[in-house]
Amino acid sequence: MQHIENDMDELFRKAAENYPLKTEAQNWDDIAVALAPASVVNASGKKGKKRYTWFLLLGFLVLASAVSLKIFNNKGQGSYLESIKANTNIENTAPEGSIKQGNSAASIKNAIPENLIAQPDDAKYSIVTGHKIAGQLAFSVKQNVEQGSSENKEVRKNNITRLEKFNAEGPPTNAISEMVPFKNQEDNYIDKLRDVEQKIESLENKKSAVSDSLTKNAGESPKPEKTKLSINKKGFYIGAVVGPEVNQVKGQGFTRPGFSAGILTGYRFTKRLSVETGILYSNKHYFSDGKYFDMSKTGSTMPPNMKVISLNGSSSIFEIPVKLKYDFIAKNESNWFITSGFSSYILTKESNNYLALISGVQQNLNSNYENKRGYFSATFSLSIGNEFKIGNNQTKIRIEPYLQMPLHGIGIGAMPVYSAGLHIGITIPIKK
Amino acid sequence: MDNVTAVIKGCAKKEHKYQKLVYEHYYGFALKLVFRYIYRYEKAVDVTNDGFVKLFQHFERFIAGGEEDNEKMLMGYIKRIMINCSIDELRRNKMTPEIGGIPDYVWDMSSKEQDADQLLLYKELIILVKNLQPQYRAVFNMYVIDGYNHLEIADIMGIPVGTSKSCLSRARMLLQKNIEKNENAEICNI
Numbered sequence: 001m002q003h004i005e006n007d008m009d010e011l012f013r014k015a016a017e018n019y020p021l022k023t024e025a026q027n028w029d030d031i032a033v034a035l036a037p038a039s040v041v042n043a044s045g046k047k048g049k050k051r052y053t054w055f056l057l058l059g060f061l062v063l064a065s066a067v068s069l070k071i072f073n074n075k076g077q078g079s080y081l082e083s084i085k086a087n088t089n090i091e092n093t094a095p096e097g098s099i100k101q102g103n104s105a106a107s108i109k110n111a112i113p114e115n116l117i118a119q120p121d122d123a124k125y126s127i128v129t130g131h132k133i134a135g136q137l138a139f140s141v142k143q144n145v146e147q148g149s150s151e152n153k154e155v156r157k158n159n160i161t162r163l164e165k166f167n168a169e170g171p172p173t174n175a176i177s178e179m180v181p182f183k184n185q186e187d188n189y190i191d192k193l194r195d196v197e198q199k200i201e202s203l204e205n206k207k208s209a210v211s212d213s214l215t216k217n218a219g220e221s222p223k224p225e226k227t228k229l230s231i232n233k234k235g236f237y238i239g240a241v242v243g244p245e246v247n248q249v250k251g252q253g254f255t256r257p258g259f260s261a262g263i264l265t266g267y268r269f270t271k272r273l274s275v276e277t278g279i280l281y282s283n284k285h286y287f288s289d290g291k292y293f294d295m296s297k298t299g300s301t302m303p304p305n306m307k308v309i310s311l312n313g314s315s316s317i318f319e320i321p322v323k324l325k326y327d328f329i330a331k332n333e334s335n336w337f338i339t340s341g342f343s344s345y346i347l348t349k350e351s352n353n354y355l356a357l358i359s360g361v362q363q364n365l366n367s368n369y370e371n372k373r374g375y376f377s378a379t380f381s382l383s384i385g386n387e388f389k390i391g392n393n394q395t396k397i398r399i400e401p402y403l404q405m406p407l408h409g410i411g412i413g414a415m416p417v418y419s420a421g422l423h424i425g426i427t428i429p430i431k432k
Numbered sequence: 433m434d435n436v437t438a439v440i441k442g443c444a445k446k447e448h449k450y451q452k453l454v455y456e457h458y459y460g461f462a463l464k465l466v467f468r469y470i471y472r473y474e475k476a477v478d479v480t481n482d483g484f485v486k487l488f489q490h491f492e493r494f495i496a497g498g499e500e501d502n503e504k505m506l507m508g509y510i511k512r513i514m515i516n517c518s519i520d521e522l523r524r525n526k527m528t529p530e531i532g533g534i535p536d537y538v539w540d541m542s543s544k545e546q547d548a549d550q551l552l553l554y555k556e557l558i559i560l561v562k563n564l565q566p567q568y569r570a571v572f573n574m575y576v577i578d579g580y581n582h583l584e585i586a587d588i589m590g591i592p593v594g595t596s597k598s599c600l601s602r603a604r605m606l607l608q609k610n611i612e613k614n615e616n617a618e619i620c621n622i
Contacts, residue, residue, distance in 0.1 A: 005604065008604070008607070008608065008611075009576045011557065012557055012561065012572075012576055012577060012607075013576065013577050014554070015553070015554040015557035015558055016464070016468060016558065016573075016577045018550070018551075018554050019464070019551070019554040019555055019557070019558045020539050020540045020541050020542075020551045020554070020555055021460075021463065021464050021467055021538060021539065021540060022537070022538055022539065022540040023459060023460035023463050023464065023540075025463070025477050026455065026456065026459040027481070028452050028455055028456065030481055031451075031455055031481060031484055031485060031488070032448060032452075034481075034485045035446075035448070035451070035485060035488055035489065302531055302532075303531065306531075353528075354531075363529060364528050364529070365528065365529045365530065365531050366525065366528050366529070366530045366531075367530060367531045367532035368472060368530075368532060369532055370474075371535075
């Protein structure tokens, strides 16, 4: 027995040394990149980024820009005029002679201690106190720019006069004084107060001018919008779509979502009818009970006594759709459409994780298949969506939920995979 | 490889020129070793490249000997790194068996040094080893082909010594059974 074992071991050792394996797959460039310093590797770009994250981000950006453009275009001038009206309403409800009702006069008084306003010649004034007054005055004037009460105008003028007097005559002789050199600062305060006063006056003038013009134009009807050209011109167009997708086998539920992205091209025959094709790359993930996995199609790739209990699978597919598109609601700015057609698949990669019984023992098995397989008219697809124009050159954004129903099974186990997803895309006409 | 000592010194200094020489010279040896452990060819290529990256990143740990022994010691060092990388990859997949067959394009039957029948036999034997469960496959490879003892195998794989021995026994039994089955099939075909 030992003798046989030794012979067998020797045979396997010879086999291990001499077995015929292709060893030309070496790639020094990959090694060199991996050995490069970290900063260089990062600058050259990370290959490990997940493609579906990038595609999802692209789809989100397209959708966000389209929605914001649509909102911006729909706003027009109306909202600006409405905002002016709102402000005018406030003005119109305010008492005569004031722009806004409020405790504007009281706010000035609250900002400055009462005794100081009431008695500007009070002996308690001091240089430092005067500085404080100037600062408080400046603050209260700034507060009242928005309020713009005409009542405050008088108070402010009085305060400026008092400050100028205070500055010219100096502090009272029996005032508490600190040798704080604040004369220049006070001059600045006065200048600033004058500037603010001028600004308030100009703002008040502008507001009254606007309210006057609104009153004049209230009776006029809005200008009619220019008639716009239809978005449904005949001819070729090209575009790109991207979006998430979920897949299932025979109603068994979904696992993690995949994605679909690619380019499409089409030809519009009439205002409502087009034909489209393209090429899309999709990544599908699905789960299935073993009964939907056809072992007869597996050939010699599986152990003969293996029975699949369940599997988690994923496939990478190039899809070539051919479909008719009908715009059942065709407006100047947007269309509602429906499409139906067939898609052919080129399956490039399949990866399955099986729970299987082999000789009565339950175990997990992995398998990966990279032989390309083609499936003509693998699915029937149906979608309904909306596309709307952006810009002036017939560029359209489309949002298109879709369903795909399998016409025959795909993959090593010929499984019928149903798909549902959302395509967000952009199409541009090809000018002759 | 000529002037192994100079190459080793160059690799220790992380000079790309010498690293590339080592990579190109020992790539075939490393890939054939890893392919005995890893089921899929593409994965075996990745593991081999990872092994070389680790080799060059930590080359200073290699202790060179005399001029005559350097090449053997370097090959032994590369072998150890490749086996460790292979075991790590198998552990990462939780020792999950893989199926799907070995595609024909991975084999190179054009060698003129070997008899075609001999090559076919060696290929079939390696396929039998690859069809073992990962744990049996790893233990069989390490004990029978790569010359590790059960203590070393248990240490590298993180299993008890008893498990290592039982895995080896089971692997031998399955290989024996499959060899006999293949022989019977050939007799029937004749």
